[in-house]
Amino acid sequence: MDTRQLKTLLAIRSHGTFAQAADLVGLTPSAVSQQVHALEEELRVTIFDRTKRPPRITPDGLQVIEMAEDILRRAEDAKASLRGDQIAGTLMLGSVRSSALNLLPRAMVQMRGRYPDLKPSLRVSLSSTLIADVAGGRLDAAIVAEHLGIPSTLRWSPFLREPLWLIVPRSMEASDPIELLNTRPYIRFRSAVPLANLIDTELSRLGVVTNDVAEIDTIGSIVTGVRQGLGISVVPHVALQEPEDLNIMRLTFGVPQVTRQIGIVERTAAPRAEIIALLHAVLADLCGDYGVVRPIRS
Template structure:
């Protein structure tokens, strides 16, 4: 197995046919076919099902694709390190669908301006999938909420600790949170994420019975609905960054006020540890007064 074979394999996967891949890698279609056959012989598997046209990846072939991406990325990172260009290569990142996700593009732009040789690849998915991918080495790090049961080989470091707010439309005169929750139309955050469970658990603890008028799975949409007067809801601080949000009524949610945390999960032993640490610092800085400095939590 050599990297030329792996690059050819990825070209086939990206462009769909052996012939198109041949044009990309600068070989004949026959040479491409010979490379793949040699790889299959070495691995003792069939990477492609050739009974279909064009050939399709077998389940084992899909595994080989993942292996090829990982090997080629490690090759790129190693070459960058040997050149002395440590902040280079490709940083494979994941993130949950969160209101905190709007911080990540800003952080990536800052990292790019400081380290122009650094590339980033971002994938958005569920926290359970991201945690598994970090543990398996398919991702260098992922942005996830505080989670129960991280594997021992992983480390989670919060960069954001923010309060939750009960928000109501502009002009709302009632200020008692319990009375608001019991009497006003309520927009529920319905999603399989820790934040939704955190909110629902506190509402139950407070003994509140809400009058639900909507169930919405994105925080941004909930804030928009509250602005338009549909009802009240509970959202994290980071979701209230638009100028028009300053006109909403904000009341601390919970007794005492509940906070939620977002952080970076990474392997405890990682070749990208230095870059991930720098990314954490940038994210904490973007969170301003709600940012969590990494060295303070690791001391």
């Protein structure tokens, strides 16, 4: 099995036909056909269904393509790392909006001191897009919350682990959290982000039935709503950072108290691992008490 065969295979996948792929990799269609046959022979599997005319990829073929992507990416990463690309150049970063506004700018300043030749570039987007971009090599790393369905070629490591609080206006008399959730007006955080899902999951696990008075899609507005006595809600710790708000009481949320994590996704065996490790350390440091230092890689 040769990497050229694998490259050819990916060329076929992206250009649909053997002939165009041949052009792309600088060979004749004949050679492409032969390479595919050799691969099929070696793996003892039919990659293409040739009864269709642009040959269709079989389910087995998809598995082979997945392998090809992994292997080629691994080889590319190794090459880049051996060339010593890691010190200079552009570090392609992505981030979800919330972290991009608070943490990242400060982290980047610190990084600048350590690697002056590094030009960081930042793209802000949704976590699913970011994850796909990291997997595809278009980003070196991205900052996203704990997320369902991170591909196995990626590694996510948290730098922040913070608790979620049930917040209630101080005007409301104290009581058991479950009791409060069942009886008081509740401001729901309605959004497509993982945090919303995390909160809803715990609510249903606790078996409470909330009495929704509002649905809001930004955490900041929810805090404001609670402060003004509109109702109670659940928010992550960072949302309460500011001048200790005297009109809000916080109670632990969940059993055990629910925490949410924010971390960095990167490709395993990423060539810039060292820089990303530093970025991780810087971010964890900036997060203070709730920062999470990263396991030593082996």
